[in-house]
Amino acid sequence: MADLEKEKESAARKSLEWVRDGMVLGLGTGSTAAYVIRLLGLRVREGLRIRAVPTSASTEALARAEGIPLVTFADVKELDVAIDGADEVDPSLRLIKGGGGALLREKIVAAAARQVLILTDSSKPRESLGRFPLPVEVVRFGWELVAERLSRLGVTPRLRRGREGTPFVTDEGHYLLDCPFGTIADPEALARTLDAMPGVVEHGLFLDLADVVLVGRGESVEVRERGREPGR
Ligand SMILES: O=C(CO)[C@H](O)[C@H](O)COP(=O)(O)O
Numbered sequence: 001m002a003d004l005e006k007e008k009e010s011a012a013r014k015s016l017e018w019v020r021d022g023m024v025l026g027l028g029t030g031s032t033a034a035y036v037i038r039l040l041g042l043r044v045r046e047g048l049r050i051r052a053v054p055t056s057a058s059t060e061a062l063a064r065a066e067g068i069p070l071v072t073f074a075d076v077k078e079l080d081v082a083i084d085g086a087d088e089v090d091p092s093l094r095l096i097k098g099g100g101g102a103l104l105r106e107k108i109v110a111a112a113a114r115q116v117l118i119l120t121d122s123s124k125p126r127e128s129l130g131r132f133p134l135p136v137e138v139v140r141f142g143w144e145l146v147a148e149r150l151s152r153l154g155v156t157p158r159l160r161r162g163r164e165g166t167p168f169v170t171d172e173g174h175y176l177l178d179c180p181f182g183t184i185a186d187p188e189a190l191a192r193t194l195d196a197m198p199g200v201v202e203h204g205l206f207l208d209l210a211d212v213v214l215v216g217r218g219e220s221v222e223v224r225e226r227g228r229e230p231g232r
Pocket residue numbers: 028029030031032033084085086087096097098099100101102103106
């Protein structure tokens with residue numbers, strides 16, 4: 001059986017090849033991103049000069065502990081590279097993200113980056129998206145109505161709950177509805193539908209954002225790349 005933690009760590013190690021002195025990075029959230037942050041911390045202590053925008057409170061805490069200088073979008077308007085994990089990736093480098101609950105900030109950071117690097121283990125690539133329940137971030141007011149609208153799409157949304165059984169609240173103060181679609185036949189059409197739904201803040205379909213996906217596979221790392229159209 002594949003050692004998924006080793007694969008995440010290998011992908012994280014490989015991702016450092018995209019990092020140069022002086023860069024401003026976006027730092028993702030989750031266990032794979034945590035490997036990157038720890039490795040970057042080592043490099044920073046060896047003299048690498050970078051600054052970074054974190055995508056969650058947990059990433060911010062880890063980056064601070066690692067001594068990585070942090071900035072906000074008040075300081076920078078563009079990032080050189082955003083590095084993050086994903087829950088699923090399809091052959092066109094479309095993603096489902098948000099398993100760690102940080103999809104809103106992650107999408108803002110990815111959209112602000114000249115290059116988006118996604119790291120996964122070998123369990124994440126799929127022929128199509130949807131086996132992983134799609135996280136949909138919603139405002140708390142009237143979330144039940146959004147859940148009802150989502151159910152008209154043929155899915156049974158689940159309100160995400162924290163350890164104590166109370167609703168999970170994102171860093172931006174919203175709820176998450178996890179939507180187990182099974183297979184998403186047309187991710188672009190679903191994204192348009194969700195974008196137009198009142199009460200939906202953001203969703204975990206990242207369809208045109210990943211430039212490079214690094215997939216840890218056993219001892220090696222597979223590099224999947226896509227050309228980016230300028231001016232996105
Ligand atoms: O989207 C995310 C957080 O919102 C994560 O990138 C995703 O859930 C993958 O996490 P992990 O690296 O722990 O497998």
